[in-house]
Amino acid sequence: MVLVDIGNTNFHIWQNGKIEHLKKIKRFDEKIYYISVNSEKEKELLKLNPEAVNLKDYVKFDTDYKGLGIDRIMACKSIKDGVVVDAGSAVTIDVMEKGVHKGGIITLGLYAFKQAFGKISEVLKYEYAKIDKKLPLNTSEALNYGSLGAVVCLIEKVAESKEIFLTGGDGKFLAETVKGRYVEDLVFQGMLLTIEELRMEN
Amino acid sequence: MVLVDIGNTNFHIWQNGKIEHLKKIKRFDEKIYYISVNSEKEKELLKLNPEAVNLKDYVKFDTDYKGLGIDRIMACKSIKDGVVVDAGSAVTIDVMEKGVHKGGIITLGLYAFKQAFGKISEVLKYEYAKIDKKLPLNTSEALNYGSLGAVVCLIEKVAESKEIFLTGGDGKFLAETVKGRYVEDLVFQGMLLTIEELRMEN
Known part of the structure; x- marks a missing residue:
């Protein structure tokens, strides 16, 4: 069995517990x-793998949120109580209480912040680093605080x-600053749970 | 006397207490x-107004911050104690204590957030609105919280x-959510102070 999580940027593949990230999908x-x-990426998958099953059509999930992304549903599905952070191109922060989704927010991913600063001015350059508690005293520190620090601020506020459970490409890095647990396969855990529920019904 | 604050996007003009914002500079x-x-914009100003005086060469300002932008210096200069927020293409958040600049951060402006979300996916659309205390229950609310809310979170944390003193294009709007005072001419107040100091010396 293969699980595929098609994101905005990459295909995330789960195969026998191993995860890989591909720009191009294969057969x-x-x-x-x-x-x-x-x-668009879904079409690429289905062209090479026409029998692939979309779990969106089968998943059960309790929320009042209108239009919750299927990746967020899957990441939240295996968490009964806590905050679920999926840090990819965008960062989603969702709250689960007793197995019910209570709402969530979407902010920019770390790479998107960097790109956006670069678009404002070419002098707004920086590298991501652990956040110091002191106020920044140069541009690089100031931008790190204003991007990574913004994401962290929102997560802690929510x-x-x-x-806190973190997943996604920047989840591991964020877990160094936010007091939370990094779970690489959180989305896939939700997909596996959905498949299990589906099998129990049939 | 005319004061010109050349930003990343616009020319901000002060003339006899009146402020206007121009895409193109005039004589x-x-x-x-x-x-x-x-x-680049500075060259446009000097081409039409070759005798214009750059106040950067005369301003006195106490800080350990390396490479603090001249616009931030001017906005901070007239505040003895408090947090100075200049909300333009980028949002700067600086701390002043007893007339000394203690450091600051740079995050994205509200328009930059919107642009960056649009680049990730065309479904990530929203309009800015006052932030509700409840957790968002749809995409538009989630994005508003993840952008405006991120800026507000950083300001309140710092x-x-x-x-809190707010200025810049989005300063007035931010002042509806952040408990602070909107001061339209904060940068120009710093420039006027600098000119006064310059005159007292000569």
Whole structure:
């Protein structure tokens, strides 16, 4: 069995517990379950793998949120209580309480911040680093604080005292600053749970 | 006398207490003092107004920050104690204590957030609105919280209990969410102070 999570930038592939990230999709000979937030990339998957099953059509999830992305649903599905942070091109921050989704926010991913600063002025350059508690005293520190620090500020504000679970490309790095647990396969855990529920019904 | 604050996007003009914002600069017959963070736009000013005086060469300002933008210096110069927020293409958040600059951060402006979300995916659309205390329950609310909310979160974190002064294109709008005072001519106040100091010396 292969699980494919189609993001805005990459195809994220789960195969026997191993995860890889591909720019281009390939043909698989095994059964494929997928989710997608990018219709162009979804077409690429289905062209090479026409029997792939879209789990969106089968997932059960309790929320009042209108239009919640399927990747956010899957990341949240395996968490009963806590804050779920998926840090990719965008960063989503969702709150789960007793298995019910209570709402969430979307901010920019770390790379998107960098790109956007570069568009404003070529002098706004920086490298990401752990945030110092002192106020920044140069441009690089000031931009790091204004991007990584903004994401961290939102996560901590939403989380309050709740447990934080981080996933996605920048999840591991964010977990160095935010007091939370990095779970690489959080989206895939939700997909596996959905497949299990589907099998129990049939 | 005319004061010109050349930003990344616009020429901000002060003339007899009135402020206007121009995409293109014009010829003035009065004495011009200016500051600039954009060398291309500075050339346009000097081409039409070769006698314009750059206040950067005369300003006195106490800080350990390396490479502090001249616009930030001017906005901070007239504030003895408090947090100075200049909300333009970028948003700068600086701390002043007893007339000394203690450091500051740079985050994205509200328009830059919008642009950056649009680049990630065309479905990430929203309009800015006052932030509700409840967790967002749709994409537009989630993006508003993740952009405006990120800026507000950083300002409040840096400010703690200090007084907040807001200026710049989005300063008035931000002052509806952040508990602070909007001062339209904050940068120009610093420029006027610099000119006064210059006159007292000569």
